[in-house]
Amino acid sequence: MDLNFTADELAFRDEVRTFCRSAIPPDIREKLIAGRHPSKDDKVRWTRILAQKGWAVPHWPIEYGGKGWTPVQQYIFGEEVSQTPAPEPAGSGINLVGPVIYTFGNEAQKKYFLPRIVNVDDWWCEGFSEPGAGSDLASLKTRAVRNGDHYIVNGQKIWTSLAQYSNWIFCLVRTDPDAKKQRGISFLLIDLKSPGVTVRPIQLFDGYPEVCEVFFDDVQVPVDNLVGEENRGWDYAKFVLGNGRVTIACVGLSKERIRRIKELALRTRVGGERLIDKADFRKKIAAVEVQLKALEMTQLRVVANQSKLEKGTQDPASSILKIKGSEIQQATAELLMDVIGPYALPYQSEEEFQRGEPAIGPDWAGPIAPAYFNGRKVPIYSGSDEIQKNIIAKVVLGL
Amino acid sequence: MDLDLSEEQRLLKNGVERLMREHYSFEDRRKYRTEKLGFSEAMWMRYAELGLLGLPFAEVHGGLGAGAVETMIVMEAFGKALILEPYFATVVLAGGVLRHGATEAQNSKLVPAIAEGRMKLAFAYAEPQSRYDLFDVETEAKRDGEGWVLNGTKGLVLHGDAADKIIVSARTAGGAREKVGIGLFLVDANAPGLMRRAYPTQDGLRAAEITLQNVRIGGADVIGDPAGAFPIISRVADEAIAALCAEAVGCFAEMHAITVNYLKTRKQFGTTIGSFQVLQHRAVDMFVELEQSCSMATYATMMAGERDVTERERALSAAKAQIGQSSKALGRQAIQLHGGIGMTMEYSIGHYFKHVTMIDASFGDTDHHLQRLASLGGLFGDQAIQR
Numbered sequence: 059m060d061l062n063f064t065a066d067e068l069a070f071r072d073e074v075r076t077f078c079r080s081a082i083p084p085d086i087r088e089k090l091i092a093g094r095h096p097s098k099d100d101k102v103r104w105t106r107i108l109a110q111k112g113w114a115v116p117h118w119p120i121e122y123g124g125k126g127w128t129p130v131q132q133y134i135f136g137e138e139v140s141q142t143p144a145p146e147p148a149g150s151g152i153n154l155v156g157p158v159i160y161t162f163g164n165e166a167q168k169k170y171f172l173p174r175i176v177n178v179d180d181w182w183c184e185g186f187s188e189p190g191a192g193s194d195l196a197s198l199k200t201r202a203v204r205n206g207d208h209y210i211v212n213g214q215k216i217w218t219s220l221a222q223y224s225n226w227i228f229c230l231v232r233t234d235p236d237a238k239k240q241r242g243i244s245f246l247l248i249d250l251k252s253p254g255v256t257v258r259p260i261q262l263f264d265g266y267p268e269v270c271e272v273f274f275d276d277v278q279v280p281v282d283n284l285v286g287e288e289n290r291g292w293d294y295a296k297f298v299l300g301n302g303r304v305t306i307a308c309v310g311l312s313k314e315r316i317r318r319i320k321e322l323a324l325r326t327r328v329g330g331e332r333l334i335d336k337a338d339f340r341k342k343i344a345a346v347e348v349q350l351k352a353l354e355m356t357q358l359r360v361v362a363n364q365s366k367l368e369k370g371t372q373d374p375a376s377s378i379l380k381i382k383g384s385e386i387q388q389a390t391a392e393l394l395m396d397v398i399g400p401y402a403l404p405y406q407s408e409e410e411f412q413r414g415e416p417a418i419g420p421d422w423a424g425p426i427a428p429a430y431f432n433g434r435k436v437p438i439y440s441g442s443d444e445i446q447k448n449i450i451a452k453v454v455l456g457l
Numbered sequence: 458m459d460l461d462l463s464e465e466q467r468l469l470k471n472g473v474e475r476l477m478r479e480h481y482s483f484e485d486r487r488k489y490r491t492e493k494l495g496f497s498e499a500m501w502m503r504y505a506e507l508g509l510l511g512l513p514f515a516e517v518h519g520g521l522g523a524g525a526v527e528t529m530i531v532m533e534a535f536g537k538a539l540i541l542e543p544y545f546a547t548v549v550l551a552g553g554v555l556r557h558g559a560t561e562a563q564n565s566k567l568v569p570a571i572a573e574g575r576m577k578l579a580f581a582y583a584e585p586q587s588r589y590d591l592f593d594v595e596t597e598a599k600r601d602g603e604g605w606v607l608n609g610t611k612g613l614v615l616h617g618d619a620a621d622k623i624i625v626s627a628r629t630a631g632g633a634r635e636k637v638g639i640g641l642f643l644v645d646a647n648a649p650g651l652m653r654r655a656y657p658t659q660d661g662l663r664a665a666e667i668t669l670q671n672v673r674i675g676g677a678d679v680i681g682d683p684a685g686a687f688p689i690i691s692r693v694a695d696e697a698i699a700a701l702c703a704e705a706v707g708c709f710a711e712m713h714a715i716t717v718n719y720l721k722t723r724k725q726f727g728t729t730i731g732s733f734q735v736l737q738h739r740a741v742d743m744f745v746e747l748e749q750s751c752s753m754a755t756y757a758t759m760m761a762g763e764r765d766v767t768e769r770e771r772a773l774s775a776a777k778a779q780i781g782q783s784s785k786a787l788g789r790q791a792i793q794l795h796g797g798i799g800m801t802m803e804y805s806i807g808h809y810f811k812h813v814t815m816i817d818a819s820f821g822d823t824d825h826h827l828q829r830l831a832s833l834g835g836l837f838g839d840q841a842i843q844r
Binding site: 059060061062063064067130313316317319320321337340341343344345347348349350351352353354355356358359362363374375378381382444447448450451454455456457 | 526
C-alpha cells in the first residue's frame with residue numbers, strides 16, 4: 059500500500075504540467091484564474107492544442123485516439139489540466155457522446171463522428187431534460203415517429219448547456235409511447251441546423267446564458283442517426299451519467315479556487331491587517347481544505363480501484379464524489395464572497411468587460427459574485443443531490 | 458500509487474477480524490468490563506499470541522517490524538469491536554516512545570516483555586492545565602546524582618491503573634510552555650511517591666490522574682535527551698492520531714452498518730422505516746462521512762512517518778479534524794435514527810458514540826486541529842504565493 063505516486067507517475071505528472079503551462083494561451087489562463095467563463099473559442103482553441111499533442115481524448119480506446127493511460131495517469135492528467143488552469147476539453151462531445159458512439163454506435167457513426175469530436179469540428183450538447191422531465195427523466199415526452207428512412211421528431215428539451223454554440227445534439231426521444239417509461243426511449247443524434255429546430259438561450263440569474271431551450275417541430279432525422287438499438291436509449295443514458303463520475307468531484311478546480319482565495323486574501327486588508335493573517339478566516343479555509351483533501355483521497359481510492367472492478371460496476375465510494383464535490387464548490391465560492399466583501403455589489407456585464415470598460419472596485423472583484431450565484435447549479439445538474447442520495451440509498455445501502 | 462494490501466497485510470486483517478468475531482461480541486465486551494482491570498486479560502494474551510503486541514517493534518527486539526498500515530488494520534478492527542484492552546496505551550503510545558526514543562538496552566529489556574504480554578505501559582503526556590498542548594509541561598524533573606527526582610501532576614493517563622510502567626513527560630529546563638527542556642522518564646508504577654487515582658472514562662475504558670511526589674528514578678530510565686525529547690512526543694502523538702483515526706473509522710463503519718440494518722428491520726406505520734426518504738438520505742449522509750473519514754485515516758497512515766515535520770503535522774491535523782467532525786455528524790444520526798432504543802445502555806450504538814466522542818477529545822479536537830492546520834498555512838495553495 060503506497061499512496062505516493064511512483065517515479066514514472068511523477069515523471070508523467072511533470073510532463074503534463076510542463077506541457078499545460080507552456081501550451082495554454084495566457085489570455086485563457088488569466089480568464090480562468092479570474093473566475094470568468096471561457097468562451098466557445100477559448101475551449102476550441104485549447105482542445106485543438108491538446109488534439110495536436112494527441113491528448114484531446116486520452117481516456118478513449120486507443121483505436122479512436124486514446125492513449126491507453128492507466129486510471130492513475132488519467133487522474134493526474136485531469137488534475138493538471140484543471141490546476142493549470144485550463145478549460146475542460148470541449149466537454150459534451152469528448153466526455154459524453156463520444157464514448158456512447160464508440161461503445162454503442164455503428165461503424166459509419168464511429169467513422170464520421172469520432173474524428174470530428176476529437177478535432178472539435180462539431181460542438182455537441184446534451185438533450186436529456188424536458189420541462190416535464192427533470193429529476194424524473196424517464197417521463198420525457200419528445201416523440202420520434204419512424205417514417206421511412208427518417209424519424210419525425212416533435213417536442214422540447216430544456217437546460218441544454220451551450221446549445222447556442224452547438225451544431226449537434228444527442229437526444230433522448232420516445233419511440234414507443236406504449237412501453238413502460240424507461241423502455242420506450244431511444245438515443246438520437248440530431249443536426250441542429252435541421253429545419254424545424256429552434257434554440258432559445260436562457261439567461262441564468264448570474265447573467266450568463268449558459269443553457270437553452272431547444273424546440274423540435276416536425277424535424278426529420280435520418281434513421282442512420284439512431285445510436286444502438288431502438289428503445290434501448292435509457293441504457294445508453296445511464297452509461298452517459300455514469301461516465302462523468304470520477305471527474306465530477308472537480309477536485310482540481312477546487313484546489314485552484316483555494317489558491318485563488320489565499321492569493322486574494324493576501325492582497326486584501328481588513329481592519330488594518332491582511333485578511334490572510336486573520337485567524338478566523340484561515341480557520342474557515344482550513345475547514346474546507348480538510349474536506350477537499352478527504353474528497354481527493356476518496357477520488358484516489360476510486361481511481362486505484364477502477365482497474366479491479368468488473369466492467370460496468372462502480373465503486374460505492376464513487377457515488378459520493380458529486381455530492382461532496384458540489385458542497386465544496388459552494389464553500390469555496392462563499393469564501394471568495396468573504397474575501398471581496400462589499401465590492402461584490404457592482405455588476406458589470408461580460409460585454410462591458412470585452413469593451414475594456416475599467417473595473418469598478420478591485421480589478422478582480424467582478425466575476426466573484428456571479429460565480430457564487432452560478433455555482434448554485436452544481437447540486438442541481440446531472441442528477442440533483444437528492445437524486446444522488448436516492449441512488450446511494452437504493453444501490454449501495456440496499457434501502 | 459497502490460492502495461492494495463499486501464498478502465501479509467491481508468492475512469493480518471483476516472486474523473484480527475476473526476479474533477474479534479469469535480471473542481468480542483457486544484456481550485463478551487460487557488463481561489470483560491467486569492474484570493478486575495476493566496478489560497480481558499485472556500484477550501490480552503491472545504493479542505500476544507497473534508503477534509499484535511509486538512507489531513510495530515523492530516524484529517531484533519522481538520517485534521514484527523510492521524509499519525503504520527499494519528497498525529491501521531489492527532486499530533480499525535479494534536474499533537469495530539470497541540475493545541477495552543490497553544493496546545493503544547501500551548503499544549501505540551508508550552511503544553511509540555520506545556521506538557523513537559529508547560536506547561538499544563532499554564528496548565531489548567522492555568519490548569520482549571510487552572510483545573509477550575508480560576508488561577503493560579502507559580504514557581503520561583498530559584497535565585490538568587495542558588489541554589491539547591503537549592509542550593505544556595509543568596511536572597519537574599531535577600537531577601539527583603546519577604538519577605532524577607520527579608514532582609508534579611499528570612492527568613488523563615489512559616490505562617494508567619493497569620500499567621506496570623509509566624512514561625512521564627517532565628520539564629528539566631525552560632519555561633512552562635516551552636518546547637525545549639522536556640524529558641521523558643520511565644517510572645515504575647509502584648515507585649514510592651507515585652499515587653494513582655484511577656477512574657472509568659465515559660466510554661468504558663480506564664484512566665488515572667497521577668501525582669508524583671519526589672519520585673526517584675535511575676539514570677538508565679531516561680528516554681532520549683532529557684532536555685530535548687519534545688520531537689519524540691510530537692512524533693508519537695502524530696502516530697497516535699493516525700491510529701485513533703483508524704480506530705474511529707472502524708467505529709463509524711460499525712455504527713453505519715448497525716443503523717442501516719436497523720432501518721431495514723424496524724417497522725412503523727406498517728412498513729420498514731428505511732423506506733422513508735428522509736431517513737434514507739440521513740443514512741446516506743452517514744455513508745458520506747464514513748467514506749470521507751476512511752479516506753483521511755488512510756491519508757493519516759501514509760503521512761504519519763513523513764520526514765518533513767510541517768507536512769506531517771498538516772496532514773495529521775487535517776485527518777483528526779475530519780474524524781472529529783464526522784464523529785459528531787455521523788454519531789448524531791446513528792442515535793437519532795434508532796430513536797429510544799439508541800439511548801439505552803444495553804444497546805451498542807451509544808457505546809460507539811461515546812467512544813468516538815472521546816477520540817475527538819484525545820490528542821486535539823476538531824477545533825484544535827483546524828487551528829493548527831490554519832497556522833501551518835493549510836493544505837493547498839503554496840503556489841498562490843509564488844504566482
